[in-house]
Amino acid sequence: MASEYQMKTMLKELTDARGIPGDEKEPRQVMEKWIQPYADKVYTDHLGSLIAEKSGEENGPKVMVAGHLDEVGFMVTKIDDKGFVYFQTVGGWWSQVMLAQRVTLLTKKGDVTGVIGSKPPHILSPEARKKPVEIKDMFIDIGATSREEAQEFGVRPGDSVVPYFEFTPLKNEKLLLAKAWDNRIGCAIAIEVLKRLQEEKHPNVVYGVATVQEEVGLRGAKTATHSIQPDIGFAVDVGIAGDTPGISSKDADSKIGDGPQIILYDASMVSHKGLRDFVIDTADEKNIPYQYATMAGGGTDSGSIHVTAEGVPALSITVPTRYIHTHAAILHQDDFEHAVQMLVEVIKKLDKDTVETITFS
Known part of the structure; x- marks a missing residue:
């Protein structure tokens, strides 16, 4: 019960924090407070993105898990x-x-x-x-x-x-209403992935990242990725839920509570096929629910991550969310939990040989 209370407290503090693009100080301070205990070191790049580094094996592949700090305002x-x-x-x-x-x-x-x-x-x-x-x-x-x-x-x-809006669990307590789910839920996923890897052996250096200025052009992801030079990149963000009245399955068919979304294609990138297949195979093996999604318009931090330096195999994993880019959005806590579980299981399986196979597949 304590951990459930702690989880809700973290989600409330992240979403109640105020931070539009270019002024992310408040959410960055909240992010640092929650991720610091699980990181070997925490630092920021010169644009203000926060980077928390945690080594499994010191010289292992670098795996970046990035949410963004900013909200529309x-x-x-x-x-x-x-x-x-x-x-x-x-x-x-x-x-x-x-x-x-x-x-x-x-x-x-x-x-x-x-x-x-x-x-x-x-x-x-x-x-x-x-x-x-x-x-x-x-x-x-x-x-x-x-x-x-x-x-x-x-x-x-x-x-x-x-x-202005305050974090509020609905009567069905798995449904959470808040401002800024886009994208404090991605920040929460990065925190929780590092936390759960505390208890796990894995051969990687994992970076939990909270980028700045995503909503105005994926800008912080550019600088943070240059700073890290990752071998594998994941953007964790919100996606479109299509389970409200008036939306046809042709437009959006994801439902909140049915699992995180594997983004196949959006306006900022074509998802890396080798990484996408590896994640899907891992989810199937571990019986983690997921949904497929595409977005003809819009993108995520993967759009910047994958074209940094010599290129980074990247994939966006998103939490289906109702009413994004408004004062109040709704998502399902189980989708958050399953996104974390998926990433933890994937990171445990990654090593130098696997990363090389993924990169050139």
Whole structure:
């Protein structure tokens, strides 16, 4: 029971932390706290990605397991003379999920609460009401009466704006509701993989990595991979769940609770066939459930990992998640557990000969 409580505490602290691309300090501190006990050393690259290194065998293959620290959010661009705050999206947002949502502005003087607003529908023409409000027509109301008052609150251009939401297990306690599952669940997987490898013999050097700036172009994965020079790379992230009303199996057929997703193809990479087959064979052998998924748009840190230096065999393993890139997403704890189990079993089987076979298969 203690370990279940500890797990939920870790997931809450990771998802409640605030960190948009370029301002990942809070989640990085949480990540370091939880992964430090299981690592030989922990350090950051110059862009801010956190790297935790754990040796099985000192000169064994280097295996990178990377989640990303950042979440989608906003940045203050200007304050008007009435004290309303205008912003830039940082990462991908759909305008329909933004209006009337609570946000937190992280300022030099502390947190400032706001709500995203727009012109009310009551004064719009019937034609205008039928159209979604464009992001450029939205603003953040922080309760200031003037530009000067907003500045007194500490608000200035460049400040991070983060969705506000608290980690909440649903009535079915395996279903977990939180902001920033994209991609604090990947960070949690990296932590848990290192933790479980404490008790296991394996012939590798494993790197649990939390990258920065994934949502704006897989940027931290570039620098972290250059720093590590891994032999094998895994990106662990969220994927699309297709089990809500209105989604056909042609669009997305993964269900939460049915296992992690093996990504075959996305817009950033064609998954490495040798590594993909090795992971699938291992999962089958150990009776670990999984699902296949493809994404015509979007990508994960594997997109940067696999083209670093001379190339890195890489694969994305994702947790199917509902309502990503919104204030509140839902995933299933069993999918998290099975993603960890899959990676641990794969790492235990990897050695120099196996890595060479995978690389050239």
